Amino acid sequence: MSAKTILIKVPASTANLGPGFDVLGAAFSLYLTLEARVLSGKQPTTITYSGNNPHTVPRTVRDNLITQTASYIAAAHGTVLPPLDLRVENPIPLGRGLGSSGSAVVAGVILANEACGLGLSKERMLDYCLLIEGHPDNVTASLLGGFCSSYLAVNVTKECAMLHALDPSEYCSEGNNADGVHKRASDLPLPPIENIGRHVKLPLSKSIRAVVIIPQFELSTKLARSVLPEAYSRSDVIFNLQRLSVLTLALCSEKPSSDLIYGAMQDRIHQHYRQHLVPGLPKILALTPAQCPGLLGICVSGAGPTVLALATDNFEAIGREVQQIWTNSQGADGKAIQSEVLVLDVVDEGATWTTSSS
Ligand SMILES: Nc1ncnc2c1ncn2[C@@H]1O[C@H](COP(=O)(O)OP(=O)(O)OP(=O)(O)O)[C@@H](O)[C@H]1O
Ligand SMILES: N[C@@H](CCO)C(=O)O
Numbered sequence: 520m521s522a523k524t525i526l527i528k529v530p531a532s533t534a535n536l537g538p539g540f541d542v543l544g545a546a547f548s549l550y551l552t553l554e555a556r557v558l559s560g561k562q563p564t565t566i567t568y569s570g571n572n573p574h575t576v577p578r579t580v581r582d583n584l585i586t587q588t589a590s591y592i593a594a595a596h597g598t599v600l601p602p603l604d605l606r607v608e609n610p611i612p613l614g615r616g617l618g619s620s621g622s623a624v625v626a627g628v629i630l631a632n633e634a635c636g637l638g639l640s641k642e643r644m645l646d647y648c649l650l651i652e653g654h655p656d657n658v659t660a661s662l663l664g665g666f667c668s669s670y671l672a673v674n675v676t677k678e679c680a681m682l683h684a685l686d687p688s689e690y691c692s693e694g695n696n697a698d699g700v701h702k703r704a705s706d707l708p709l710p711p712i713e714n715i716g717r718h719v720k721l722p723l724s725k726s727i728r729a730v731v732i733i734p735q736f737e738l739s740t741k742l743a744r745s746v747l748p749e750a751y752s753r754s755d756v757i758f759n760l761q762r763l764s765v766l767t768l769a770l771c772s773e774k775p776s777s778d779l780i781y782g783a784m785q786d787r788i789h790q791h792y793r794q795h796l797v798p799g800l801p802k803i804l805a806l807t808p809a810q811c812p813g814l815l816g817i818c819v820s821g822a823g824p825t826v827l828a829l830a831t832d833n834f835e836a837i838g839r840e841v842q843q844i845w846t847n848s849q850g851a852d853g854k855a856i857q858s859e860v861l862v863l864d865v866v867d868e869g870a871t872w873t874t875s876s877s
Pocket of ligand 1: 532534551576577583584585607609612613614615616617618619620621623657738739740741820821822823
């Protein structure tokens with residue numbers, strides 16, 4: 520019998536870009552890659568993982584985000600994921616604001632589509648990604664690529680809560696299908712909704728590169744979302760709306776202006792509420808284009824703690840300025856915060872994959 524091999528490549532992403540909380544996202548030139556060999560018979564699924572903090576990544580189908588996602592998609596189509604030999608290489612740091620969970624969810628949806636031959640369109644895959652991730656910014660960029668602006672056409676909060684309340688053992692099988700641990704779509708408490716989101720891809724200026732400064736500590740999105748208020752004042756909402764509309768166009772200008780962009784990347788919806796989770800953040804966000812030539816604007820990447828500086832020049836020098844502030848700040852362990860600088864491009868192409876039989 521011929522063996523199927525699936526190769527999947529998914530970009531990292533940033534989200535929010537300042538005022539665009541849960542709206543703006545961009546795909547980065549940093550990729551999770553996954554090779555899946557479909558095994559025959561009743562062999563168990565095996566997962567090998569290399570990358571950032573590998574010991575923290577679960578290797579069982581029920582606990583690993585990629586296989587959990589793939590199993591859910593399979594179950595929602597009345598089938599099970601076949602046994603797999605999965606090899607994941609992931610340079611995207613976990614829990615740092617570079618969309619690692621979004622990339623894992625995208626990889627999981629594609630994996631189910633290919634391993635189970637579901638024939639889903641990209642739009643339908645996006646529906647599932649949105650349903651699982653719960654907010655559109657990271658997964659839209661990772662799946663489709665580019666600089667994206669998106670909204671949810673359906674309020675998925677309730678449905679996401681239902682999905683996350685499911686015990687993965689209700690829809691995951693360890694690959695030995697003999698145990699028959701799966702539910703059919705009609706048995707799942709979550710009906711798979713269609714057309715969940717809408718998005719546009721914006722033509723980001725080619726002269727803009729992203730400097731990401733990644734501290735060595737993690738911050739889970741769950742925690743970073745839990746500290747946000749339920750309601751905002753009218754003045755704070757207006758503050759963000761005004762900047763968001765200017766920012767989206769200003770970032771697409773042939774000659775991006777720091778005079779427009781720096782102020783347009785200010786935010787009152789999330790960064791202030793999260794700053795106690797990221798030591799040194801107020802000082803970092805106060806860096807200006809006058810102090811750092813080439814800097815257009817600076818913000819928290821996603822839910823943090825990584826900092827994103829958009830720039831047209833002096834990328835490494837800008838990264839070093841941020842690093843210096845962290846070196847002079849104390850982390851939770853009382854020590855200076857070490858960090859890594861990457862200079863990345865926003866990539867037009869999102870997730871790609873090939874499936875071959877040998
Ligand atoms: N490749 C992966 N394989 C398995 N689990 C993963 C993978 N990538 C991420 N995860 C899971 O997602 C968690 C991180 O998700 P979280 O949403 O907290 O942060 P993030 O996605 O890196 O940041 P942000 O959402 O702010 O961009 C990890 O701790 C891990 O449990
Ligand atoms: N918009 C999301 C991105 C992180 O996943 C947030 O800031 O919580």
